[in-house]
């Protein structure tokens with residue numbers, strides 16, 4: 358069975374967009390950008406309705422989702438009212454400047470949103486790199502499990518983003534696609 362995965366994201370300055378691209382490439386997903394006014398392009402809601410999995414991505418701004426992404430989330434209440442995303446897979450990522458930066462607040466907000474929609478959550482499933490020998494370029498150096506968390510120094514361009522974070526994004530995208538494939542295989546057998 359073919360699978361349709363959408364990575365819907367907002368990015369103010371291009372950093373979260375780079376993560377979105379890495380996740381989408383690895384997942385074989387389409388990208389859908391929430392614009393500066395918090396709107397989807399024409400046909401965006403229909404694309405989401407047709408998807409089997411939706412990966413949500415936003416920078417962390419003042420400890421939570423950007424207002425543009427929050428507007429998109431609030432507008433999804435129309436979908437909620439008919440349980441339009443029920444049983445689709447959901448996953449999320451966020452990028453911020455601080456190693457902690459309260460990224461977890463953003464991921465929990467997205468998790469809560471997904472559960473209100475009745476979606477099925479996929480975490481990172483990646484071991485963290487937490488030993489004395491840990492290096493910044495290691496996989497899941499940020500040690501996030503609920504969703505993908507990446508860190509970009511506040512003065513770094515999108516081109517200067519950490520290679521290990523981009524590789525972690527790649528593995529995360531692969532996990533979403535593999536989870537969806539397993540779910541669809543079980544549905545085919547049943």
Ligand SMILES: Cc1cc2nc3c(=O)[nH]c(=O)nc-3n(C[C@H](O)[C@H](O)[C@H](O)COP(=O)(O)O)c2cc1C
Nearest residue numbers: 368369370371372373416418419420453454455458
């Ligand atoms: C309005 C605003 C608020 C921010 N708040 C936080 C924050 O709470 N925690 C953090 O670690 N970084 C914070 N940052 C830094 C951004 O998360 C960081 O620059 C990120 O890479 C921006 O991603 P983008 O280029 O996709 O917009 C903030 C940046 C802005 C512009």
